[in-house]
Structures are given as C-alpha cells and as structure tokens.
Amino acid sequence: MYLYFFFLAFQSSFYGQKVIGLSGNVIPNRVEQIKYIDSIAFLCTDTVYREYLQGKKIAKNEPAKAVLSLLDKKVNLVLKNLSKSPSRKEKVILWQIYNMGYIVQTNRGIIGIDIHCRDAKRFAKHIDALLITHAHFDHYRNDLIDEMKRLNKPIISNWVDGGYKTRTVDTFSISNFNITTHLGDHYFWKKEINNDMLMFEIEINGIKILHSGDNSSLAKLEGIKNVDVFILHHDIIQSLPKAFALVQPKLIILSHVMELSHHRNANGYRWTYSHAMEKSKLIPDANKAILFWGEMIGLK
DSSP, rough: OEEEESSSSSOOOOGTTEEEEESOEOOSSSHHHHHHHHHHHTTSHHHOOOOOTTOOOOOTOTHHHHHHHHHHHHHHHHHHHHHHHHOOTOSEHHHHHHETEEEEETTTTEEEESSOOOTGGGGGOOSSSSEEEOOOOOOOOOHHHHHHTTOOOOOOEESSSSSSSSSSSSSEETEEEEEEEEOSSSSTOGGGGOOEEEEEEETTTTTEEEOOOTTTSSGGGOOOOOEEEEEEEEETTSHHHHHHHOOOSSEEEEEOOOOSSOOOTTOOOOOOOOHHHHHTTTTTOOEEEETTOEEEEOOO
16 A cells, blocks of 8 residues: 655645745744644634634634634635545545544545534535544534435444444445444443444455544454554553554554644643654654644555
C-alpha cells in the first residue's frame, strides 16, 4: 500500500512544504504550525462552540470567529470534494472531518464515521452509510441521523433505533464495503459499562481500516490483524505503544484532538495538537499522522 498526504487545512514544512496561517503569514515549521492552530482554537469556549453548532451567527468581535470560520471552510471543502469521483489510481481517500469524524471515499462508495459538525445533514446525500461508535455528543449529530433515515440509508450503531443496530460482533456488506463491528470499552476501568461502544473494521478495494472510536481497552484490540490504517483516540487508550504493537498497522492516525465542545480547563479533555504530537513520540518507529480538519490521506 502506498500512502500520500495532501494537506488542505494547512501545509507543513515537515513534508517539504510551506505553512500558511490564517493571517497569510508563512509559518516556518511543524512546531510553529501546531502552536498557531492550538492558540486560535483555544479562543473558542465550549459554550460558544455549542451555540455555533445550533446555527448562531458568530459576531465579528468574537475571539472564536477565526477558528470557527476555518472549521466551516474545511467542512465545506470536504463536501465539495465528495461530489467528485476519486481517480482510478486512488484505492481509498480518507478525509478527516472533525474530532473522530472521518469519511472513507472510494470509486465504489462512500461511508462516514462519527460525523459531528454544524449542518451535518449535508453529508447524507454523499454517503452510502453512517457508522457511529457510541452515543457521546461529539460523535454524532441528530440532523444527520434524521436525514439518513429520511433517505432510507443505513446507520450502524449500538443505540440508534432502526437501521443496523448491534451490540455484538457483526458483519455487514454495504456498497462494496465489508464492515465488521467489534465491541470496545470507552472506560476499561469501569467494568459495569464495558462493551459500551463499537469499533469498526472496514474493508474496501483491498484496504483495511480500523476505527476504534474512544476505545480505551488494549484487550479489545487483540486478534485484529492485517490493518492498513488504524484510527484511534490518542490519549484514552491504555498504552499507545502497546496498541500499535497489537494491531501492527501500516499507518496509525492519532485522533480526538481539539474537541471544542470539551472544556478548556486542565481536566476538560480538550487535548491540543501539541499534546497529540508529544504522545506520538511514544511510537517513534511508527508510520503515523495527526490530521487537521479538512485534510486527507490517499491510499494507493
């Protein structure tokens, strides 16, 4: 499998390209780029973000305006590109939407996973199925669920009524995708609520993607092999190096970064990109990536 990275939200000198900030200034390197994105994102309070989700107009003097405007632009950019067919050279295009939200785009179909954004229902006409790992606020939007139901398109989850509701290991075939559900533990240390979420093993065009949602348990990853791309919560997992060693993916994507609905205080679980970069150092020999909103990875 051949990977190429095409960064739409910002471009990094880490990959031999210049980084352009919102102001139009060139940001010299990956570290400065990360600091810049973290700084503007942290101007947004969780209250303002939730108001933005409900469609409230962002005032010109609102400190969060820059980052929320950027988020709008990047979501719109992904939507625009979903209307185009991938080239025959690309087996899979993997788009990052926001938080744990991803789109798997191929010339044989498109699926969405944990899509959470303003006016998320706009994705319904593009995707063939919606996968939701669990019922936490930052992993779904009701308007998208309702629109998928209206269009009679499948939703795979452990909680949405109708569609493919499952709380066990299952396999589904949808638009040339083979999708296997595995049970995960959001909080492995809370035994009374273990098996409270789904992980998705997705196969299409000879590529296997594992999206483990907010799974924290290493035990639940045992036995999942031959994975090309492993998308996981970068911080909640018991051990990032052990998770990588268990799954042995060709590429690991560290996700659940800068979730704006989470509080900004020390215990608010709004992990910064700088934090994710530091965590990535725990797996120095891994082929790894941390994507920003609207970025994509092409798999050949």
